[in-house]
Amino acid sequence: MPKFLFKSLLLLFIFASANAQEVQTEIAPPYNIKAVSFIQNGSNVVPVFELGSDFKFQFDDLFANEANYYFEVIHCDYNWKPSDITKQDYIRGLDNQRIIDYSNSFNTLQGYSHYRLSFPNQFTTQLRISGNYMLRILNDDREVVFSRKFILYENHCTVAAQVKRSRNLSDIDYKHNIDFAIASNDITFQNPLKNVKVFLFQNGDFNTSIKNIVPQYTLGNQLVYKYNDETQFWAGNEYLYFENKDIRAANNFVAKVGYNSAIYSSYLYTSAARANLIYTLNQDVNGNFVVKNINGSDNDIEADYAWVYFSVSAPTFRLNKDIYVTGMFNNYNLIPEYKMDYNEEKGIYEKAVLIKQGFSNFQFMVADKNGKVDYENAIDGNFYQTENEYTILVYYKESNDRYERCIGKGNANSINIIN
Numbered sequence: 091m092p093k094f095l096f097k098s099l100l101l102l103f104i105f106a107s108a109n110a111q112e113v114q115t116e117i118a119p120p121y122n123i124k125a126v127s128f129i130q131n132g133s134n135v136v137p138v139f140e141l142g143s144d145f146k147f148q149f150d151d152l153f154a155n156e157a158n159y160y161f162e163v164i165h166c167d168y169n170w171k172p173s174d175i176t177k178q179d180y181i182r183g184l185d186n187q188r189i190i191d192y193s194n195s196f197n198t199l200q201g202y203s204h205y206r207l208s209f210p211n212q213f214t215t216q217l218r219i220s221g222n223y224m225l226r227i228l229n230d231d232r233e234v235v236f237s238r239k240f241i242l243y244e245n246h247c248t249v250a251a252q253v254k255r256s257r258n259l260s261d262i263d264y265k266h267n268i269d270f271a272i273a274s275n276d277i278t279f280q281n282p283l284k285n286v287k288v289f290l291f292q293n294g295d296f297n298t299s300i301k302n303i304v305p306q307y308t309l310g311n312q313l314v315y316k317y318n319d320e321t322q323f324w325a326g327n328e329y330l331y332f333e334n335k336d337i338r339a340a341n342n343f344v345a346k347v348g349y350n351s352a353i354y355s356s357y358l359y360t361s362a363a364r365a366n367l368i369y370t371l372n373q374d375v376n377g378n379f380v381v382k383n384i385n386g387s388d389n390d391i392e393a394d395y396a397w398v399y400f401s402v403s404a405p406t407f408r409l410n411k412d413i414y415v416t417g418m419f420n421n422y423n424l425i426p427e428y429k430m431d432y433n434e435e436k437g438i439y440e441k442a443v444l445i446k447q448g449f450s451n452f453q454f455m456v457a458d459k460n461g462k463v464d465y466e467n468a469i470d471g472n473f474y475q476t477e478n479e480y481t482i483l484v485y486y487k488e489s490n491d492r493y494e495r496c497i498g499k500g501n502a503n504s505i506n507i508i509n
Contacts, residue, residue, distance in 0.1 A: 114170045114224040118423045119236035122152040124202070124395070125381060125446045126421065128240060134378055134418065136294035137240035138481065138499060141220045147207045147238070148390070149227075150446070154201035158230050159189045161207055163214065165493065166222040168287050168301075168485050170239070173221070173493040180493075182216035186228075193391050199353045200395035200444075220244045220496040221485070238421070239296060241483060241496060247274035249482050249500025253507045255474050257318045264472035266504050268321045272305075272313040272484055277497065280488055282313055287494070289483040292323050293376040295422045297463065325478065325504070327470035329374040329417065329451035332358050335382045337396055337447045355397040360438055361454070363404040365471030374451050376479045379419040382448035393447050400430070401440045402454050404469050411464060413439050417452040424461045430454070478504045 119126055128137040129146040139145050151157060165173045165180040177185070191206040210216055217223070219242075226237040251270035256262045268290060279286055283304050292298040303320050305313035315321060333342040334356045340347055348355035364370075386392030400415045407413065413430040416422045420443075430439040439454075456464045466472070482500040487493070 112171070114164060114166050114172065114237070114239075116224075116239055116421070117226075117234055117237045118421070118425050119149070121427060123149055123236055124152060124444065125150045125419075126236070126238065127379075127418075128238075134380065136481065137238065138483065139240065139242055140499075141217070141242045141244050145209055145240075147209070147225060148205060150195075150202040150204050152200065152202045152395070152444075154194060154203050156192065156194070156203050159205060159235065160186060160228040160232070161189055162186050162226040162228060163217070164224040164226065165219065166224055168222065168289070168494050170222055170224070175493050180217060180219045180221075181214055182218055183210075183214045185214055187213040189227075195391045195394075196388070197386070197392060198394040202395070204390050206390075217242060219493065221494055222496070243483060243496040243499045245498065246277050246486075246495075247272055247484055247498035249484060249498055251480065251482055251500045251502035253478075253480065253502050253504040255507060255509050256322060261322070263474050264325055265322045266325050266474065266478060266480070266507065267318070268323070268480055268482070268502060269316045270321075270482055270500060270502070271315065272498065272500075274311060274497070277486065278311060279308075279313065279486070282308060285487055285489070286313060287485040288315070289485065290321060290323075291481055292326075292478055294418060294479070294481075295377065297422055298323065298465075323478070323480070324465035324468070325472045325474050325476045326453075326465070326468060327364055327369070327473055327476055328372040329377055329453050330361060330372075331374060331449065331451050332356065332398065333449045334396055334398070334447045335384045335449065337383070337394055351397065353395055353397065355399060355442075357399045358401065360401040360403055363402065363407065363469045365467075365469060367471070369473040369475045371475075374477075376477075377418045377422075377451045377453070379417065379450040380448045381446050389448070395444055395446055397442045398445045398450075399440065399442050400452070400454075401436075401438050402430070402469065403438045404454070405437060407439075407456065407467075407469055411456050411458050413469065414455045414457060415441055415443060415452055416455045417450060419445060419450050419452070422455075424455070424457050424463070474504075474507065476504065480504070 126149040127134045256265040290300040383393040430441040454469045480502045484498040
């Protein structure tokens with residue numbers, strides 16, 4: 091083999107190996123992709139599923155041109171780097187195939203094509219192993235259009251968790267502390283300080299995650315985590331919501347309905363910053379949303395889109411930071427499409443967002459120019475009474491394993507908070 095050819099192949103191999111180990115991050119969808127969600131038992135869910143269970147992934151394309159989209163599944167380690175295993179190790183069947191289950195909207199002002207991808211499907215008959223996965227949606231040129239994380243877990247351990255108020259008096263009214271213990275009857279943990287890892291997050295938002303926490307102490311085969319600071323979350327406030335299931339009528343939190351463009355507009359009441367107000371119970375669904383058209387029979391293709399006008403009066407937040415409208419409806423993405431603008435004349439922040447009709451939770455999030463969220467100085471404040479859902483995932487990799495398994499899942503809700 092000529093020397094120059096050998097060097098070229100060597101460089102190509104090194105480059106490919108380096109790329110293969112890059113941390114996988116979610117790519118936000120472009121403007122034309124909306125209503126991205128994971129579905130199980132007919133409802134939008136946080137993408138954490140038991141290994142072997144069925145679930146769906148779906149989204150709308152507002153271009154409505156029946157474009158070709160392909161899917162790719164990548165197994166990742168605890169830190170979201172691609173696992174050092176072959177695709178055949180974690181997929182029975184094939185990926186990188188075209189999504190063939192789609193249909194066009196019916197009787198809507200905003201046209202769109204609705205795509206559905208089931209797991210398992212006729213190409214990917216089984217996801218073999220647990221752990222972290224990145225689902226990438228590709229176009230005809232095999233370029234990544236957007237991507238979403240999901241996690242498969244096994245039931246090999248139990249996670250007993252309890253939400254408590256902070257042990258630090260300065261934070262006792264503003265933070266939640268998660269105490270938990272991990273136990274297993276069929277796994278004897280080897281070197282748990284190194285081989286066992288946990289992943290904690292709040293209300294289905296992976297961006298709130300707490301990682302790399304080692305057991306505080308062990309009791310036989312039980313791992314106990316009772317930290318003061320390491321497992322604390324800012325409690326936040328209850329989510330706001332709006333309902334436009336009947337897109338032509340002013341419903342909950344919708345002040346008026348307009349039709350000054352090609353589609354309907356839902357103008358929401360202006361929200362007041364709640365940080366300096368007392369806590370008020372407001373039932374929510376922890377950031378989730380439901381697509382619903384009360385005048386249709388198939389919400390997937392008969393629910394319409396509306397311009398939803400958000401506004402918040404927060405004059406004290408005119409700092410060197412940005413305000414975003416977020417929720418599960420946009421996967422908590424901090425991108426320009428959801429960044430609010432300050433209206434000098436009205437003295438409020440405003441933003442119009444195109445959202446599929448139904449019921450949606452939302453919140454106003456403060457972040458700096460680099461996208462780092464300021465949970466401490468949240469517009470709506472932090473109250474220990476806030477009802478939040480916490481998820482704890484347990485990862486395990488023995489010395490001779492080639493990948494990290496997710497061996498258990500636990501949940502805790504702050505409605506049962508104790509001192």
